[in-house]
Amino acid sequence: MLHDDQDAREDHAVGGIAADRLRSIIERVERLEEERKALSGDIKDIFSEAKSAGFDVKVIRQIIRIRKQEPAEVEELETLLQIYKRALGM
Amino acid sequence: MLHDDQDAREDHAVGGIAADRLRSIIERVERLEEERKALSGDIKDIFSEAKSAGFDVKVIRQIIRIRKQEPAEVEELETLLQIYKRALGM
Amino acid sequence: MLHDDQDAREDHAVGGIAADRLRSIIERVERLEEERKALSGDIKDIFSEAKSAGFDVKVIRQIIRIRKQEPAEVEELETLLQIYKRALGM
Amino acid sequence: MLHDDQDAREDHAVGGIAADRLRSIIERVERLEEERKALSGDIKDIFSEAKSAGFDVKVIRQIIRIRKQEPAEVEELETLLQIYKRALGM
DNA sequence: CGTGCTACAGCATAGC
DNA sequence: GCTATGCTGTAGCACG
Numbered sequence: 575m576l577h578d579d580q581d582a583r584e585d586h587a588v589g590g591i592a593a594d595r596l597r598s599i600i601e602r603v604e605r606l607e608e609e610r611k612a613l614s615g616d617i618k619d620i621f622s623e624a625k626s627a628g629f630d631v632k633v634i635r636q637i638i639r640i641r642k643q644e645p646a647e648v649e650e651l652e653t654l655l656q657i658y659k660r661a662l663g664m
Numbered sequence: 665m666l667h668d669d670q671d672a673r674e675d676h677a678v679g680g681i682a683a684d685r686l687r688s689i690i691e692r693v694e695r696l697e698e699e700r701k702a703l704s705g706d707i708k709d710i711f712s713e714a715k716s717a718g719f720d721v722k723v724i725r726q727i728i729r730i731r732k733q734e735p736a737e738v739e740e741l742e743t744l745l746q747i748y749k750r751a752l753g754m
Numbered sequence: 755m756l757h758d759d760q761d762a763r764e765d766h767a768v769g770g771i772a773a774d775r776l777r778s779i780i781e782r783v784e785r786l787e788e789e790r791k792a793l794s795g796d797i798k799d800i801f802s803e804a805k806s807a808g809f810d811v812k813v814i815r816q817i818i819r820i821r822k823q824e825p826a827e828v829e830e831l832e833t834l835l836q837i838y839k840r841a842l843g844m
Numbered sequence: 845m846l847h848d849d850q851d852a853r854e855d856h857a858v859g860g861i862a863a864d865r866l867r868s869i870i871e872r873v874e875r876l877e878e879e880r881k882a883l884s885g886d887i888k889d890i891f892s893e894a895k896s897a898g899f900d901v902k903v904i905r906q907i908i909r910i911r912k913q914e915p916a917e918v919e920e921l922e923t924l925l926q927i928y929k930r931a932l933g934m
Numbered sequence: 935c936g937t938g939c940t941a942c943a944g945c946a947t948a949g950c
Numbered sequence: 951g952c953t954a955t956g957c958t959g960t961a962g963c964a965c966g
Binding site: 752 | 813821842844
């Protein structure tokens with residue numbers, strides 16, 4: 575029967591190759607997310623250690639943030655330079 | 665001299681052990697954040713692959729979310745949702 | 755000189771009409787963004803009120819989301835979710 | 845009966861007062877979200893106008909972003925000053 | 935039309 | 951327990 579054949583093909587697509595593919599995708603993502611979570615845990619541990627050593631965690635976070643932003647700021651300045659050049663028709 | 669010793673100790677605290685400790689903390693965190701960012705990139709790549717293979721990424725995300733939750737929790741939210749819907753005549 | 759004329763015209767463009775136009779654009783956008791931010795604050799306040807009244811904010815958000823979507827769309831995503839779940843034997 | 849009374853009160857809570865409260869919350873949020881969306885539309889219109897006038901929208905966005913960040917940067921510098929004072933035991 | 939990017943909102947967590 | 955903050959996910963927008 576056509577209808578059954580369609581179902582069979584669809585089921586196959588779902589239960590066979592594509593399902594394997596889907597499962598693979600999901601499991602790989604879940605694995606990577608676990609690793610990512612583990613790294614977050616490691617980071618958290620370091621901050622705990624820092625706190626125990628008497629550092630101000632909030633301030634350390636800010637330093638890290640600033641260190642990250644600096645390259646961006648360089649780029650921003652560069653862009654602003656371009657803006658002004660453009661405004662001057664250079 | 666005591667004063668010099670104090671200065672030495674203070675300088676030491678800033679330029680030596682504590683400063684080194686601080687630097688170590690910051691660099692380790694930065695390193696871990698980089699790794700974490702790399703993992704996020706990997707995850708993104710898998711979703712791109714999934715999309716190319718014809719899967720609906722949003723739905724896959726939803727499945728991963730569900731798999732992460734406790735079944736009881738899912739049930740509870742669902743129940744509450746039904747209650748609210750009823751209250752609104754939906 | 756042609757070059758001076760160009761400079762003159764360009765300077766005018768920067769210091770005169772175009773610059774004013776640019777300033778106007780920026781200030782109008784900033785004003786609208788402020789208003790938008792204020793509305794976000796109002797929304798947040800309502801959710802705080804809801805929480806205080808014993809409602810589950812997350813569920814309320816979900817209801818609002820559902821009400822925004824086309825019923826057909828909801829159905830479609832749900833169907834796809836079921837297909838994927840079946841494929842995974844969930 | 846106490847049990848019935850409880851049920852009555854609970855039912856009332858769902859179908860009566862609380863339901864009204866819930867509906868009110870939802871409708872107010874939806875209204876505010878609409879207004880917010882309208883503002884986003886207005887902003888978009890201004891950018892369209894800017895583009896038509898020959899401005900580079902991306903650059904304008906960046907200028908707005910920078911104008912927003914500047915106060916934050918002042919605060920960051922202040923915080924850094926505190927950090928260094930702290931590092932020096934002042 | 936699709937794809938990548940930016941920016942915004944929601945969620946979770948950690949600190950007070 | 952609530953508030954504040956940072957991270958993640960989603961959605962809208964610009965570009966090819």
